[in-house]
Amino acid sequence: MTNVLARLRALQEGDLPTHGGSTLAYVYDSGLAEADEIGRAALAQYGATNGLDPTVFPSLRTLENDLVGWAARLLNGETAVGTVTSGGTESVLLAVQAARDAANSPTPNMVIPSTAHAAFHKAAHYFKVPAVVVDVDPVTFTPDPADIAAAIDDNTVLVVASAPSYAHGVVDPVREIAAIAADRGVRCHVDACIGGWILPYVRLDGIEVPDFDFAVPGVTSISVDLHKYAYTPKGASILLHRDASLRKAQFFASAAWPGYTMLNSTMQSTKSGAPLAAAWAVIHHIGDQGYQRLARTAHDATLDLAKRIDAIDGLTLVATPATTLVAVRTDARSDVFTLADEMTTQGWFVQPQLSFRDQPPSLHLTVSAATALRLDELVDALTAATRSAQQLGPAHVSPDLAAAATTLDPTTLDDAAFDGLLTIAGLADTAATGTLPTRMAPINALLDVAPPPLREALLTAFLDHLMRPA
Structure with a gap:
């Protein structure tokens, strides 16, 4: 056992530090060693549990309802119900899926600002709910509510606002957007995955914050991540709905086979109770104050x-x-x-x-x-x-390469062509050996001049090569 754990520690030496505050993306550190220790202990204690059936491990049901109630209280959701998910993307996916299924439209769409998280584009791809993208103001980086209103049509099942947006850290005009959605009879989801555990607490501390939660009429659902500013171990987010009627379409049940009747509240069926228990333990340890x-x-x-x-x-x-x-x-x-x-x-x-x-x-x-x-x-x-x-000086991309990048159609390229592009981009060795480049600027500069579809295709090819057994 000691040898195996030592090998894990050796592998981790190449990772970014998760504690100490020097990694300014992907991880969130409270600086509270005791809270981290409690979270790890809860992870271990609940590592073998399964949240598939809440009647088998009733403690998980208790923990989840308690956390949902805590989040609902923070976000002024007096009648709110919710579900603990594996992260912000799953919360977003479920919000879109629930809106689609509740509307039962043959050609559903959703209206989102161009600054909305990429998880909404993932939901659009998974659930065939095209995203109608509204540009944002180039100075404020928020959408004009009038543009949101103009983008809504008879097939719109969901309107989205961010609190805040990830790329720029600003809060959309939620009150105006939610009012427009309500007037058109459309659900309004607020992506507060990052801000949902910060904004309520600074508000309690006397700081004025933009309107964004269930106190705003027309807001029908909110996502808030616990593994961000609740500082819990990874794998815990909450999707809240204003009331139980709005959540019903989120659930999936199937008795169309000879085994147990499948009943799920999330994308997952089998799901570890460990992140849920760890989140509950850390949140109760840190507390409101x-x-x-x-x-x-x-x-x-x-x-x-x-x-x-x-x-x-x-x-x-x-x-x-x-x-x-x-x-x-x-x-x-x-x-x-x-x-x-x-x-x-x-x-x-x-x-x-x-x-x-x-x-x-x-x-x-x-x-x-x-x-x-x-x-x-x-x-x-x-x-x-x-x-x-x-x-x-700035990273240099040759004019010829930049011109080629802007004209390539990724849909016409085969695997060999992508292998060649990975070599040009400086990613081939990484994909083959797993050894990361010491400097990423030349690679990022090349990706920057490439249109988004080519970026996506290049990075998908890179990931495909990277994630193969040695």
């Missing part, structure tokens, strides 16, 4: 970070953060891809975001409570990395 402190710490640090970033020569804040997400751009002396690489050399992971339509690329930083404790270090690293990136 603890979350209020953590939320205020992360919120204040984010505003401070945004102000200090704006003072760094060569960096520009994309939007004033509404919660704990910061988006940054560089001037022409460097690019965000080189800046991200330079931050990595200093021990900080920040996430490059490729250009989209008329929006240039940006750098995404997610601030957690643990990051707040190291804010001076982070700003010093950003300042030094910016200077280094300016000295190196």
Whole structure:
């Protein structure tokens, strides 16, 4: 056993750190060691349980109802019901599926801002509910409610708003969007996967926050992730519906076979009770007062970070953060891809975001409570990395390669052609050996000049090669 665990620890040495606040995407760190320990203990205690049948493990039913009730209280859902899911994407998928099935339209669609999370496009693909995409204002990065209204038609089953959007960290005009949806008899889902556990607690601390939850008439469902700012182990989100009648279409039952009657509230049938138990344990350990402190710490640090970033020569804040997400751009002396690489050399992971339509690329930083404790270090690293990136200059893509990338039709390419493109992009060795490049800027710069369909196809080919047995 010791040898096996030692091998796992050796493999983990190549991973980004999950604690310490230096990974500013993908993970969320409260900085509370005891909360982490309690979460791990609960994971182990419930690792063998199965949430498929709530009558077999009644403790899981108790834990889930308790967590749903906690979230409903935070989000002003007096009559709300909900389901614990495996993450924000599953919560979004279920919200779309429930809206589609409840409407029973032969040609359903949903209306989403262009800044809505990619999970809605995944839902569109899975459930054949095309997304009617509404552009956002180039300054505020929020949609005009009038454009939302114009996009709704007789086949629309769902309208979406973000609180906040991931890419820019701003909250959509939920009150206006929900009113439009209600007037047209359409469901309105608020994606508060990131903000749903932050906004209520900073509001309790006296900070004015945008209207976004069930206090807003017309909001019919909300997704909120526990493994983000509730700081629970991965694999826990909640999808809330305003009332039980709205949730019914989410459930799936089948007695059309000789085995047990399948009855599911989520995409999964068999599902471990471990993430649920860990979430319950961490949330009850930290408690309302603890979350209020953590939320205020992360919120204040984010505003401070945004102000200090704006003072760094060569960096520009994309939007004033509404919660704990910061988006940054560089001037022409460097690019965000080189800046991200330079931050990595200093021990900080920040996430490059490729250009989209008329929006240039940006750098995404997610601030957690643990990051707040190291804010001076982070700003010093950003300042030094910016200077280094300016000295190196932007990553270069040859004009011929850039021109080719903009004209290639990925649907006409075979596997051999994709293998050649992976080699050109610098991803072939990684796909073959699993050894990541030391610098990602040249790869990201090439992906940035490629149209989104080619980006998707290239990265899909890369993933296909990467995820094969050695």
